[in-house]
Amino acid sequence: EAGVAQSPRYKIIEKRQSVAFWCNPISGHATLYWYQQILGQGPKLLIQFQNNGVVDDSQLPKDRFSAERLKGVDSTLKIQPAKLEDSAVYLCASSFGTANEKLFFGSGTQLSVL
Amino acid sequence: GESVGLHLPTLSVQEGDNSIINCAYSNSASDYFIWYKQESGKGPQFIIDIRSNMDKRQGQRVTVLLNKTVKHLSLQIAATQPGDSAVYFCAEKSAGTASKLTFGTGTRLQVTL
Numbered sequence: 001e002a003g004v005a006q007s008p009r010y011k012i013i014e015k016r017q018s019v020a021f022w023c024n025p026i027s028g029h030a031t032l033y034w035y036q037q038i039l040g041q042g043p044k045l046l047i048q049f050q051n052n053g054v055v056d057d058s059q060l061p062k063d064r065f066s067a068e069r070l071k072g073v074d075s076t077l078k079i080q081p082a083k084l085e086d087s088a089v090y091l092c093a094s095s096f097g098t099a100n101e102k103l104f105f106g107s108g109t110q111l112s113v114l
Numbered sequence: 115g116e117s118v119g120l121h122l123p124t125l126s127v128q129e130g131d132n133s134i135i136n137c138a139y140s141n142s143a144s145d146y147f148i149w150y151k152q153e154s155g156k157g158p159q160f161i162i163d164i165r166s167n168m169d170k171r172q173g174q175r176v177t178v179l180l181n182k183t184v185k186h187l188s189l190q191i192a193a194t195q196p197g198d199s200a201v202y203f204c205a206e207k208s209a210g211t212a213s214k215l216t217f218g219t220g221t222r223l224q225v226t227l
Contacts, residue, residue, distance in 0.1 A: 004157070040219070040220075041219055041220075042203050042205070042217030042218050042219050042220055043158065043203075043217050044217070045214050045215070048214065056212075056214060091157050091158070093157075098211050099146075099211050100207055100211065100213060100214050100215055101146055101148070101163065101207070101215075102148065102160060102163060103160070103215065104160060105150075105157030105158045105159070106157050107155070107156050107157045108156075108157050
């Protein structure tokens with residue numbers, strides 16, 4: 001079974017530029033999550049989708065971050081404009097059910113904002 | 115708000131010994147707990163999970179112990195191998211689909227030869 005796919009693996013941009021990350025979850029997984037992981041910390045949930053609907057985006061900085069999952073499968077996360085403090089690893093995860101349990105993570109996109 | 119934390123940020127263990135990684139949680143309503151292993155440059159990898167109606171659960175070379183009285187969770191790794199070197203995270207959530215997983219800050223396990 002293929003795991004969660006993410007791209008790109010690395011991205012370096014200057015502040016105020018925009019960037020987008022892509023995620024393809026495990027086939028059949030209804031729930032998709034985007035997490036932000038700052039160096040030395042545990043992952044923090046940004047947004048959660050169930051199929052193509054948003055379940056929780058309470059910790060998403062909506063003035064600069066946006067995400068979509070148009071057809072209930074793959075998803076994109078965008079930052080515009082980026083700030084220095086956005087430097088982090090952006091992890092995508094998926095789960096079969098909707099109970100926020102047993103998440104499977106991708107390898108992440110390491111973003112550096114200069 | 116409620117949080118999940120770890121007692122030791124770094125644990126050094128000799129190859130072949132058993133490792134014990136500890137985790138304290140503060141939310142008395144937590145009913146699901148999970149351990150992840152994260153190697154450098156990779157995403158968190160599921161190790162084992164446990165519900166609050168259990169005290170112990172075993173997997174391959176790993177055991178999770180849950181003490182609800184003192185709100186403590188531990189991950190035991192038997193016969194630690196160099197490949198076990200990684201950062202280990204515990205996470206917890208309360209009952210219900212609205213509750214989300216809250217991760218601790220992680221413990222780095224270093225396996226020495």
